[in-house]
Amino acid sequence: MIDRRAILALAGGAWAFGFGEALAAAAKLETVEVVTSRGRARFQVEIAATQAEQARGLMFRKSLAPDRGMLFTYKRPQPASYWMKNTLIPLDIIYIQPDGRILSIxxxxxxxxxxxxxxxxxxxxxxxxxxxxxxQLGILPGDRVLHRIFPKV
Incomplete structure (x- = not known):
């Protein structure tokens, strides 16, 4: 289970001074699509694959464009629990099952x-x-998320 508190002390200081947004701008983005009953929603996302990236997440960001986001990826299926300490903006957190279907939001x-x-x-x-x-986009549990980490159907 992910616990952002473990690495907060290491990552927090630099991000508090605006480095978070500078690094976000330089990050390689990947496309994630969510297939809903209304159609497809496309996001350009940063990938958080390492423990440090996952602990930092979107903390200290002052804004997030409507077509941007962050995808946290795991090597194996696991329960996850997130929190919003040091996160400055409201977020929708979409939990995705191993088959690419949305479990909960x-x-x-x-x-x-x-x-x-x-x-x-x-x-x-x-x-x-x-x-x-x-x-706004009609994203619901059961909708399919398309990205390289999920199997193609």
Whole structure:
């Protein structure tokens, strides 16, 4: 289970001074598509694959464009639980099962809230997007997420 608190002390200082947004701008982006009953929603995402990247996540970001996000990837399915400490903007947290289907969504997670936000089951990925976007786009549990880490159907 991911616990961002473990690495916060190491990563937090530099990000608090604006390096987070500078690094985000330089990060290689990948495309994630979510197939909903309304159509496809496409996001350009940063990949958080290492423990340090996952602990830092979108902390200290002052904004997130509506078509941007971060995809947390795991080597094996596992339960996940996120929190919003040091996160300045509301986020939708989308937990994705190993088959690419959305398991659950935490909508408009509150900035600075330390309450654990569990996945409710095993996930292979977690997509964080701007708060409110999932509702705007009609993204629901059961919808399919398309990205290289999920099997093609």
């Amino acid at each position: 935490v909508r408009n997670a509150r900035p600075h809230d330390e309450t654990p936000l569990p996945s409710g089951g095993l996930v292979l990925g977690v997509l964080e997007i701007a708060g409110g976007r999932a509702a």
